[in-house]
Amino acid sequence: MARSGALRLLAGVRDGLSLSDQAGALKALPPADQARAGRLAAEVLRHQSRADAVIGAYVSRKPTPQVADVLRLAVVEMLHLNGAAHGVVDAAVNLTRSLGKKGQAASGMVNAVLRKAAGHQGWPGLPPQPMPDWLRGPVAAAHGEAAAQAIEAAHGAGAPLDLTPKPGASVEGADPLPTGSLRLHGPAQVSALPGYTDGDWWVQDAAAALPARLLDPRPGERIADLCAAPGGKTLQLAAAGAQVTAVDISPARLRRVAENLTRCGLSAELVAADALDWRSDAPLDAVLLDAPCSATGTIRRHPDLPFLRDGSGIPALIDLQARLIDHALSLIPPGGRMVYAVCSLLPDEGETQVAAALARHPGLTVETPVLPGTDPSWITPEGGLRTRPDYWPDRGGMDGFFMARLRKAGGGG
Numbered sequence: 001m002a003r004s005g006a007l008r009l010l011a012g013v014r015d016g017l018s019l020s021d022q023a024g025a026l027k028a029l030p031p032a033d034q035a036r037a038g039r040l041a042a043e044v045l046r047h048q049s050r051a052d053a054v055i056g057a058y059v060s061r062k063p064t065p066q067v068a069d070v071l072r073l074a075v076v077e078m079l080h081l082n083g084a085a086h087g088v089v090d091a092a093v094n095l096t097r098s099l100g101k102k103g104q105a106a107s108g109m110v111n112a113v114l115r116k117a118a119g120h121q122g123w124p125g126l127p128p129q130p131m132p133d134w135l136r137g138p139v140a141a142a143h144g145e146a147a148a149q150a151i152e153a154a155h156g157a158g159a160p161l162d163l164t165p166k167p168g169a170s171v172e173g174a175d176p177l178p179t180g181s182l183r184l185h186g187p188a189q190v191s192a193l194p195g196y197t198d199g200d201w202w203v204q205d206a207a208a209a210l211p212a213r214l215l216d217p218r219p220g221e222r223i224a225d226l227c228a229a230p231g232g233k234t235l236q237l238a239a240a241g242a243q244v245t246a247v248d249i250s251p252a253r254l255r256r257v258a259e260n261l262t263r264c265g266l267s268a269e270l271v272a273a274d275a276l277d278w279r280s281d282a283p284l285d286a287v288l289l290d291a292p293c294s295a296t297g298t299i300r301r302h303p304d305l306p307f308l309r310d311g312s313g314i315p316a317l318i319d320l321q322a323r324l325i326d327h328a329l330s331l332i333p334p335g336g337r338m339v340y341a342v343c344s345l346l347p348d349e350g351e352t353q354v355a356a357a358l359a360r361h362p363g364l365t366v367e368t369p370v371l372p373g374t375d376p377s378w379i380t381p382e383g384g385l386r387t388r389p390d391y392w393p394d395r396g397g398m399d400g401f402f403m404a405r406l407r408k409a410g411g412g413g
């Protein structure tokens with residue numbers, strides 16, 4: 001059942017739906033099968049080019065998209081997830097037969113191809129799935145070819161589960177990371193983990209937890225968290241004792257902020273608004289702007305992203321980010337601070353945005369990030385902090401983020 005669920009999810013991605021858009025699509029399956037279907041679909045997307053290389057060695061004619069997904073799923077199960085060949089091949093043949101007349105005609109071919117693929121020796125040496133050209137070009141230009149390959153390998157490895165603990169909280173069995181996050185390896189049902197109902201922690205990638213730390217919130221400070229949902233950074237700011245206003249354009253996504261705050265026993269003011277139109281009633285001490293972006297730093301956990309995007313939306317995002325930076329700066333007093341962050345691998349959304357903001361705002365400065373557990377080599381020439389999926393390879397990587405702490409001209413600070 002999980003396999004047919006995975007195929008349904010893959011067909012959805014080919015139709016332009018993200019895996020998270022399809023969260024309700026498998027409701028009829030038991031929860032464990034839904035979870036396994038999601039994991040299988042994600043692994044196929046992470047290794048599609050490698051699976052296609054294996055399949056290509058044994059097919060004489062290009063299979064239909066549906067049959068291609070059955071073949072890819074079986075190859076990934078056998079060669080990557082160490083599934084027992086006989087069970088995987090039988091299941092794939094049955095799934096092919098269930099695809100109607102064309103499937104029945106293809107089932108013999110599927111059986112023959114997969115029996116040969118089961119003995120394929122070259123899987124570990126196959127190159128990782130390449131990033132799409134619109135992403136690979138700028139990443140390789142900024143960081144070099146070796147880094148682009150290392151990032152691709154990190155995308156293939158997927159992501160562990162990171163938690164941000166409330167001050168003083170711990171989670172049994174989780175590895176503490178140098179930056180203060182906790183890391184769990186292997187699949188886990190989040191709501192069944194110790195401390196979930198008590199709200200001792202929330203799910204947040206280790207790199208995603210850095211922008212709020214960079215802002216260095218103090219108890220009692222009034223801080224606006226712009227573009228706040230689902231609220232990982234709002235929770236960090238509130239847990240540090242700040243008076244937080246969380247602004248997001250999406251009321252539905254803000255509801256998730258509310259749920260997370262309630263579970264963790266924290267509070268913040270929630271405002272559903274376009275951040276570009278929002279102004280605070282009372283003076284602010286600081287702003288955190290986690291701007292909407294290409295999300296290309298999160299491909300480890302969202303392997304569907306390269307299949308759904310073609311890069312055409314990026315110029316509009318870059319324009320929006322620049323306008324949000326200018327507006328955020330208008331919200332803080334002279335001498336006030338803001339952190340700009342994006343979960344993007346693209347310099348145009350990170351390093352270049354900050355360089356452009358410095359040029360637009362005379363007197364604006366970037367403060368060198370000093371964050372426990374981060375490496376000085378992550379600091380960029382603009383004075384921001386760049387994280388990449390290939391960092392911490394032995395620990396399981398981290399999301400790609402760019403962040404910078406900006407100090408507005410004037411004031412005493």
Ligand SMILES: C[S@@+](CC[C@H](N)C(=O)[O-])C[C@H]1O[C@@H](n2cnc3c(N)ncnc32)[C@H](O)[C@@H]1O
Nearest residue numbers: 227228229230231232233248249274275290292
């Ligand atoms: C990268 S996510 C934010 C993640 C969040 N800061 C966290 O840590 O959980 C970007 C968010 O920006 C919101 N957004 C996009 N455009 C916006 C705008 N013009 N004003 C306010 N929020 C916006 C989206 O609804 C989305 O929730």
